[in-house]
Amino acid sequence: MIGQQVISIDDTKTPEQLINTILVNNTCVSVSNINGFGDTFTPGQKSFAYFNKDASNFPFSEGVVLATSPSHDAIGPFRTNRGGGNPNWQGDSDLNQALGINSVNATVLEFDFIPLTDFLSFNYIFASNEYQSFFPCQYSDGFAFLMKEADDPTAVYKNLAVLPNQTAIVSSTNVRPKIEPGFSLNGNVPYQGCPEQNQEYFNGINTAASPINYAGQTVVMNAQSPVISGKKYHIKLVIADDSEEYYDSAVFIEAGSFKSKIDFGPDRTISNNSPICFGETTTLNTNLSATYTYRWYKNNILIPAATNPYYSPTDSGTYKAEVVLTPSTCTLIGEIKIDFASQISVSNATMIQCGANNNDEAVFNLSKLDNIIKNNTTDIxxxxxxxxxxxxxAKTNTIISPENYTSRDKIIFARIENKYGCYxxxxxxxxxxxxxxxxQNPFQTCxxxxxxxxxxxxxxxAEISPNITGVPAGLRFVYYLNTSDALAEKNPLPNIFKNTTPNSQIIYARAINGSDCYGIIxxxxxxNNFNPPNFGDETIHLCKGDSVDLTIASGFASYRWDTGGNNTNTITATTAGxxxxxxxxxxxxxxxxKFAVDLSEPATLTNTQVKEFSGNDNSxxxxxxxSGDYEFSLDGITFQNEPLFTSVLPGIYNAVAREKKGCGMSNTLLIYVVDYPRFFTPNGDGFNDIWQIKNASYLPDFEISIFDRYGKLVxxxxxxxxxxxxxxxxxxxxADDYWFTLLFADGKNVKGHFSLKR
Structure with missing residues (x-):
């Protein structure tokens, strides 16, 4: 199996080695009288052996395997096969009696042991080739962990290989996935399938990547039993095929897991509906001698001061005790998960009833308090x-007819329980x-x-009930839209109620923990509406260095400014905000x-970007x-919103900006826009007789060269x-088109052309 991540098998170890050094391997259990038998028909192989997970993902690092075929057949990966031992390989009568089967090909390891505590436990996995086709619907090999008192000749075996908190045995028929309808392995016979059974204990169907050669397997299971410390027991670990030797099975037992343990009972968790009740004290007791050494852990963290045989948790967690049975080297472990349930929320209540003719007794309907005292919580x-x-x-002597209870002034009690039985x-x-x-006077609001x-x-x-006058303290009310609903106690209004009739509406209150003598109120x-005119948010303009009055209408009952000015309808603002x-x-x-005061100031013109020699594109x-809202002008007369001016004619300009809301004018910038004429008409009529650069006197030194269409300098x-x-x-x-080159002393070069017309 080079390259495969599979388990390894060593079947050379004796039953004594498998039990003493592998399965038990601790001083907390005294072992004797070890025996083992199985396959004697496969030369050089045994059906019980030591296994190691090696590099595979098998759940146990190592342990003991018992199989219904040679143990080497357990080495993965899974390969579909019928398997089979030998028809002459006998079964086991104790297994037959325990399971009601007719076994063949049995493998057994058995021994006596004496535990040091009152609880025994070990871990195992059942694997089988019966997890194929429809087989789990009908067939399962048998295995059992049979235990009885060793020195009592009348003792009968007890099977420890059962499902948690059940008596049902672990088998491929009792632990299986849903089997869908299909055809047999040879593809010839249809079958109907069957529903899942205890699927939470099934680990899954194996594939060609499995480290073991079985079609399916359980999750890690735990065999456990109460025992009596110091008493000798006999245990038989046995597995066998049922009726015929095909489709083999095996049980893998974790090394070192066979040990005495401390039993704290089942977990007390919310998930299994048995948490510790709020306020309840529970004590974890090892029931061992105080002379031993004790270490207690919560969530694997040592509890330093806990060194006694007992410990009382106060909050949720996983608690573990480690006990060294000095002077021996035996270490016993006990572990339990504990949750504490939340506190049950209840409210004390007062119920008022009106006496008739000064009678000191009255009839109370206690059922009206059912939801009040448990704060309308549905899960209690x-x-x-x-x-x-x-x-x-004690939950005794309950009041028989709480809806018709006759009483004087006194205090009684209600018992409130959650789903875990806490109260x-x-x-x-x-x-x-x-x-x-x-x-009642009207209840007013805005x-x-x-x-x-x-x-x-x-x-x-919150707003109405506490302000109803003339009632005893503790009276509670439910509200209705009309008297009919109030009398029938139906269609109560929600606590957060929005009136349905504008400005004024009558609703009706009924005391639910008082008597009917209070009537319908x-x-x-x-x-009250309050919507003064012209009261929307307003933006006010403030020039830098000035002040502005913020004013609203007079005649209101009071004024409160967030800046501290109270009882006045006007304040003066000098800053923005x-x-x-x-x-x-x-x-x-x-x-x-809200007045949003915006601060403005005159603009400062800092620079200009002039695009010239471009005709209509001059800008x-x-x-x-x-900071302000500005408009701009090149002549101080005509203004525009944008600072960019286009199609600017050649000329001299005095640019300026002004603040639109009256905060003043900016400084003035002198601007020259230079251009050349696109044509001239030298006909002596006094108009356009000369071609020259406009506003040339304002330009730095330059030289102009004019050429005809042939490039001749003219x-x-x-x-x-x-x-x-x-x-x-x-x-x-x-008359023709002529070209010019305008060369400035600073190296700037402008080229263009114009027309001479006659």
């Missing part, structure tokens, strides 16, 4: 009402009074939402208004700094020249 239940705390705690109690005060509820429509939501329990809800004023009307309703871009000029009249050697040149 009311387990009855009791006249004494002792009865509530707490609520105290209920029963009071008899002779009062009725007077008429319409504080975004739409002033006279509709607003109330927290009835009309409650008038009044919603948000100023918020809250006004109140005579009903106490508030409205807030000027004004660069500026400042004129040279500089900024002192008066222009060109169209002559060359005192002769008029013909």
């Amino acid at each position: 239940t009311n387990a009855g009402y009791y006249e004494t705390l002792v009865d509530a705690q 707490t109690t609520a105290e209920i005060t029963l009071r008899i009074v002779n009062n009725t509820i007077p008429n 319409d504080r939402d975004l739409v002033q429509d006279g509709l607003y939501q109330f927290d009835l329990n 009309p409650i008038q809800l009044e919603i 948000d100023y918020i004023v809250t006004v109140t009307d005579i009903n106490g309703c508030e409205k807030a208004k 000027v871009l004004l660069e500026f700094t400042g 004129k040279q000029m500089n900024q002192q020249s008066s222009g060109w009249s169209g002559l060359f050697n005192n002769q008029q040149l013909p």
Whole structure:
């Protein structure tokens, strides 16, 4: 199997070696009388052996394997085969009796042992080639871990190879996935399939990558049993085929796992519905001598001060005890997972009933309190009402008819339980009074939402109930839209209630922990609108160095500015920012208004970008700094919003910017825009007779060279020249297109052309 990650098998070890040095391998169990038998028909091989996972992913690092064929057949990977031992290889009568089968090809390891604690445990995996086709629906090989007292001739075997907390045996028929309908391995016979069975204990169907040569296997299972410390027991580990020798099976037992253990009982967790109740104390007791050495751990972290045979956890976690049975080297381990349930939330309650004719007794309907005392929590239940705390705690002598309970003034108790059986109690005060509820003044509020429509939501329990006058303390109310619903106690209003009739609406209150003598109370809800005109947010412009008055209308009951100015409708702002004023009307309703004060200042023109010699594409871009909203002009008369001017004619300009909201003018920048004419007409009429650069006197030193269409130089000029009249050697040149080169002293070069027209 070079290159395969599979287990290895060593069947040269004796039963004594397999039990003493591999399976038990600890001083916490005393072992004797070891025996083993199995396959004697395969030369040079045994059906029990030592195994090692090597580099594979098998769950156990090492251990002992018992198989219904030569143990070497267990080496993976899985290969579909019928397998088989030998028809002359006998079964085991004890296994037959325990499982009710007719076994063949049995393999057994058995021995006596004496435990040092009252609990025994070891880990194993059952694997089988019966996990093929429809076989798990009908067939399973048999295996068992049979244990009995060794010195009692009347003792009977107990099978430890059973499902957790059950008596059902572990087998391929009891632990299987869902088998879908299909055809037999040879493809000829159809079968119906069968449903899953205890699938949580099935690890899965194996493939060609499996480290063992079996079609399927269980998860890691645990065999366990209470025992009596110091008593001798006999255990028989046995596996066999049922009826015929084909489709083999094996059981793998983890090395070192056969040991005495400390048993703290099943886990106390929420997942298995058995947490420790809130406030309850539990003690983990090893029941061992105080002379031993004890170490206690929570979540694998040592608890330093815990050195006694017992420990009482106070919060959730995994707790473990390690006990060294000094002076021996035996170390015993016990572990348990513990959750603590949350505290059950309950509320004490008062129930008021009206006495008739000063009678000191009245009839109470305790069922009205069912949801009140458990705060309407759905996952806890009311387990009855009791006249004494002792009865509530013991859950005895419950009040038989809580909906019709006659009593004087006194305190009774309710028992509230969660789904785990934990409980707490609520105290209920029963009071008899002779009062009725007077008429109530209207309950007023302001319409504080975004739409002033006279509709607003109330927290009835927080805003209305505490302010109902003339009632005893502790009276609770449910509200209804009309008296019919209130009388029938149906269609109660939600606690967060938004009125359905604008500005004013009557709802009806009924005391649920009092008696009917309090009647149905009309409650008038009044919603005051407050929506003063012109009260939207406003933006105010402030020039740098100035101040501005922020003013709202007079006549409100009060004013409150967030800057500290109170009881005035005007404040003066000298800095930018948000100023918020809250006004109140005579009903106490508030409205807030925000003034956003923006600061502006005159602009500063810092530079210009001039595009010239471009005809209609000449442009000027004004660069500026400042905080404000500006408009711009090249002549101080005509203004525009953008600082970029296009199609600028050649000329001299005085650029300026002004703040739109009146914060002043900027500085002035002198700008020259230079260009050349695109044509001239030297005909002596006084118009366009000369071609020259416009505003040339403002330019740095330059030289202009003019050429005809053939590249002949016909004129040279500089900024002192008066222009060109169209002559060359005192002769008029013909109408045509001419080209020029304008070369500045700084190296800038402008080229263009123009027309001479006659």
